[in-house]
Amino acid sequence: MPMGPWRACLGKIGRPEAIKLYKVKLMRPDGSVIFARTAEPRVLIQLPIDLRTADEYERRIRIAERRPMVKREFEDLGEDTFSHQKYTTQWKH
Numbered sequence: 001m002p003m004g005p006w007r008a009c010l011g012k013i014g015r016p017e018a019i020k021l022y023k024v025k026l027m028r029p030d031g032s033v034i035f036a037r038t039a040e041p042r043v044l045i046q047l048p049i050d051l052r053t054a055d056e057y058e059r060r061i062r063i064a065e066r067r068p069m070v071k072r073e074f075e076d077l078g079e080d081t082f083s084h085q086k087y088t089t090q091w092k093h
Helices: 015-020 056-066 084-090
Strands: 022-027 033-038 044-046
Parallel strands (some): 022 044
16 A cells, blocks of 8 residues: 555544634634644634733633622612603693
């Protein structure tokens, strides 16, 4: 059997697999981009940053983004005193 260019290539993807997978960009935490194949069609997949290797400022920002947002509570203003009867003259009949 002759040694062709595909015979020596270790990363050759067979045709049945290539039809089912989509080529996407995979961004590593250091900013480098590689191409990968996934089952879902996406443009870019960004891997999460490792907080142990991040500097203190960036670590605090990332941890603050993970915290759940605090719900703001509004105080009740009481009963509404609006009466539409005052404004019936403004309506077009």
